Amino acid sequence: MTFRSPRAAFAAALLSAAALGVAALPAHAQSPAPATPPAAAAPAPGATDADPVLARVNGIEIKKSDLTIAEDELGGSLPPQLQGPARQEYVLGFLIDLTALAQSAEADKLDQAPEFAQQLAFAKKRLLMQAALSKATKAAVSDAELKKTYDEALKQQKPEEEVRARHILFRVEDPKDEKASAAAEAKAKDVEAKLKKGEDFAKLASALTEDPSGKENGGDLGYFTKDQMVPEFADKAFAMKPGEVSEPVKTQFGWHVIKLEDKRQKPLPSFDDVKPQIEQFLAQKAQAEAVQKVRDAAKVEKTTAAPSPADLLPKTDAPAAPAQAPKP
Numbered sequence: 001m002t003f004r005s006p007r008a009a010f011a012a013a014l015l016s017a018a019a020l021g022v023a024a025l026p027a028h029a030q031s032p033a034p035a036t037p038p039a040a041a042a043p044a045p046g047a048t049d050a051d052p053v054l055a056r057v058n059g060i061e062i063k064k065s066d067l068t069i070a071e072d073e074l075g076g077s078l079p080p081q082l083q084g085p086a087r088q089e090y091v092l093g094f095l096i097d098l099t100a101l102a103q104s105a106e107a108d109k110l111d112q113a114p115e116f117a118q119q120l121a122f123a124k125k126r127l128l129m130q131a132a133l134s135k136a137t138k139a140a141v142s143d144a145e146l147k148k149t150y151d152e153a154l155k156q157q158k159p160e161e162e163v164r165a166r167h168i169l170f171r172v173e174d175p176k177d178e179k180a181s182a183a184a185e186a187k188a189k190d191v192e193a194k195l196k197k198g199e200d201f202a203k204l205a206s207a208l209t210e211d212p213s214g215k216e217n218g219g220d221l222g223y224f225t226k227d228q229m230v231p232e233f234a235d236k237a238f239a240m241k242p243g244e245v246s247e248p249v250k251t252q253f254g255w256h257v258i259k260l261e262d263k264r265q266k267p268l269p270s271f272d273d274v275k276p277q278i279e280q281f282l283a284q285k286a287q288a289e290a291v292q293k294v295r296d297a298a299k300v301e302k303t304t305a306a307p308s309p310a311d312l313l314p315k316t317d318a319p320a321a322p323a324q325a326p327k328p
Helices: 008-020 064-077 084-107 114-140 143-156 178-196 201-208 231-239 271-297
Strands: 053-057 060-063 161-171 220-225 249-251 254-265
Touching: 053 064, 053 084, 060 064, 060 084, 064 084, 114 271, 143 271, 161 178, 161 201, 161 231, 178 201, 178 254, 220 254, 231 249, 231 254
Parallel strands: none
Antiparallel strands: 053 060, 161 220, 161 254, 249 254
């Protein structure tokens, strides 16, 4: 079951654009953490057991809370094989390098450059935007709202039939190859005859089918809806009764012999199955609405220097003026 919002793409695009605006920090993978961890320091004044000081760089403290912030910021860029204490040590090494480089940059007065002030202002706005979107998300994604959205989605789901079937396939690589098609049809008819004599379908499928995925499970396709199979196969399977075996059926893949195992109404997903999707849907919806609300309330004035919609159109060269006829 999929939950969609007309504004979901807008919210996703906004968040992606915000992410692209972040200046990349040096990859810590190129500056591994020192093999010997820094010596344990005495607890700093005011430090608590919940947020201990992990290291000091020229007197500047790095706390456990700093580690959490850095880990969230780095996100998927961290090597996936690093988990637990190794991951924390890796991030701490990154923070040590980051702090030392920041101190060096301040010593060189790089923070006094005009462009630095612009970048700092942009970073502040980006963080404030993230805080606002996070606030909107927390308010929207409650247990009650999750359950309400799930119940509303279930009401919109129409009952859908699905079947479980097995098949034995004899492939025809080129549908236009009549000789190969006739040979595959003959094999399918031979199987049909064996089944009429009482041979086991699953055993024949494991021995004869040319569908690689069916050899280990006796040709079992599991449950599927009508739109999940090619029309010729689906029409035949859904017209059968459980226990029935079809005559050879031709599709674009070759010739099939089908056995219908079961028919049922497709079960609806449980709340736990789709809870992550609902959370994502509600978060995107809340964020898009929050953005639209503040945008509608804001007084926006674009100057003549701003790009206009016409600037987005591809440029075309004007047709050349016709050559002037020579005077007699």
